[in-house]
Amino acid sequence: MIIDQNKIDETIKIIKANGGHGIQKCVQCGACSAICPGVKAGFPLLCRALIKDLLNGLLEENIENSSSWGCQACNRCTEVCPQGVRPQEVVFAFRRYQANELAFSTSAVTSQMNLYETGHAVFTDPKEARRKVGLPEETPTSAFNEAAQQEIRTLMDNSPMGELGLF
Template identity: 70%
Template sequence: MPAIKIDQDKIKEAVQTIVDLGGDGIRNCVQCGACSAVCPGVKAGFPVLCRLLIRKILNGQLEETIEEVSTWGCQSCNRCTEVCPQGVRPQEVVFAYRRYQAGELAMSASAFGPQMSLYETGHAVTTDATAANREKVGLNPVPPTALQNKAAQKEIQTLLDESPMADLGIF
């Protein structure tokens, strides 16, 4: 059986791509699995988050995982970053990989709703239930975001219009 040839240039390019997109701690990962152990996304069945996503990137598998929807399951709870003993900041790696996916126009269908809401209102997640829950605890039903600031909302729209996301045709 022939030996598997590892393309070191491909690995370096993949890692550098993620570093350039904001996941600069990726080189510190020792694959301990602490991040995956506390990740609600992993527990919910999104397998390619945290440790496994980082391993795939460190193996140079950007193109092979471009259609992976698990990365869109990250809920930004930041538990992974809190427990990482190496300072990898796995959430930032996941978000860098999402940027790579968006740049390649490979977004999960589940990401369309929040993106459309962000474009239209300046807030990714807002519902009637959100407003009712905020009122119940004495808060303004509209969160203090671009929802209340038309100029900020226009800036968000301009940024999204000039991003690769605009090519998806969702707004």
């Protein structure tokens, strides 16, 4: 592998700009990977392995790798990291880099559209189930509240997400 300092600098800049502020504190001890449910389940590029690649400047090379989307955001890694890296934040920073390049599964688009339209990432018509348990058919949430939906749309329209053409 050829180490290119410019690529390393650019990668670290992008990861930090996306919220992975602790990446350079990593000493590759592997405590995070030892406790990560995603690593345990078999996702190859999470925690220590991902951070290693990023510290070597391998960013674009991994853009299609779906491992980061297998991260549960459980933060066991953050709890055990002796260096204060907060590895989950690095994994999510890499995921944000991928997302803003539209490098993610099309199935993830549905939840963005649901959020934009109803204010709920997961939406199913709840009326029958709610009636069955003796609750009002309509939830007090954004699902049946046009003004609330409009607020959420305004926040999304005026964010970097609004420029991706997802909703």
